[in-house]
Amino acid sequence: MSSSFLAVVLLETPVIPDMSALAKAIRARHPELPIEADGGKEGQTSPLLRCGDDTVAVMSMPSPAPADPGLWLRTSATWPQGEAIAARHRGHVIVSVLGKKHEPLRAARLTTAVVGGLIAAVPQCCAVLWNGKVARATDLWSDMSKQSFAPFPEYPFSLWxxxxxxxxxxxxxxxxxxxxxxxxxxxxxxxxxxxxxxxxxxxxxxxxxxxxxxxxxxxxxxxxxxxxxxxxxxxxxxxxxxxxxxxxxxxxxxx
The missing domain is CATH 3.30.390 (Enolase-like; domain 1)
Structure with missing residues (x-):
């Protein structure tokens, strides 16, 4: 069973997120979550966030994500505009909790919270692909991801x-x-x-x-x-x- 997840956030135009602004956006949405941007080495920007004992990578890619026709065929029933929106994207950001020993629900919650903050901090976000299986609109994700740490059964499992x-x-x-x-x-x-x-x-x-x-x-x-x-x-x-x-x-x- 997988213990980590890969969220791919599609961008209308490529951009490198401001990690301090991202941490601030996540903190505003989830004040209970201890989070800070990694300082990185002198003169460099780190793509890492420290979330308590966990580390989350937020990696910007200046190119479109690989196409997956099967994903968009499945998505068409619930989000008919999704494929057309995705076809216009020119960059993407990969978000994932680092390390292998993670309880799946904890990793899903944390990844979801970070993606929600990314959408709040980066207006170029246009779609979210979850673990290669599910595609959702950013406005839906932004709203539902506020429940990332809600108790069972209120967390946003339908994003996953x-x-x-x-x-x-x-x-x-x-x-x-x-x-x-x-x-x-x-x-x-x-x-x-x-x-x-x-x-x-x-x-x-x-x-x-x-x-x-x-x-x-x-x-x-x-x-x-x-x-x-x-x-x-x-x-x-x-x-x-x-x-x-x-x-x-x-x-x-x-x-």
Missing amino acids: IDVLPFRSDSGIGAVTMGLSAFAEREIEFETHKLSLAELMDKVHGLAVYLVEHGPVVKDGDTFGSNERERFTVYYKNSDTFGGLPVFYCTDDPAK
């Missing part, structure tokens, strides 16, 4: 995970993208009983539970508040999504 509906032989389904960084697998849920709204609510609820607790759900576990909403979780490689390792959820007892 997409939930994508699809039609299935059973009726309808939904699959996550991005959850595996927290829980080793994605969720694939198929139902013939629930409405789309009920399905999405179930997937969101299970996803945020797994973000908080990690891969604690066991193969064959059953959940649900009543018989209509009861479902079973299986470990499998997805038949629909190219062998993707998933928590396969179904309310069909024949499956």
Whole structure:
């Protein structure tokens, strides 16, 4: 399971962030977070922030980020303008917590807080790509990232995970993208009983539970508040999504 995350902030024009201004912007949004810009060597600007015991790299790249058509195809359902906005960017900033031994939720919270501060401090920001899986508009990110350190389940997990509906032989389904960084697998849920709204609510609820607790759900576990909403979780490689390792959820007892 990954313990660090890579956020790529797209820029309309390349710029090197003022790290002192960035630290100030983050401090204003999260006064409880101890943060300061790294002094660097004499005559040099350090791309590092000190956040308590953690170090966050904020690396400016004077070129477009590599294109990922699959990402923008997934994003088109929730952010139709995203691909066109991204096509105009000319630089990007990479944000990541340094080091390998990080609890995933802690690393996600800290990275998200820094990205929110970056958007506040650098007006050229136009989109955020999270860990190669999720793309979001900067205004949405700016607003939701204020909840970076909120208690479960109020933190902005939907910046980190997409939930994508699809039609299935059973009726309808939904699959996550991005959850595996927290829980080793994605969720694939198929139902013939629930409405789309009920399905999405179930997937969101299970996803945020797994973000908080990690891969604690066991193969064959059953959940649900009543018989209509009861479902079973299986470990499998997805038949629909190219062998993707998933928590396969179904309310069909024949499956």
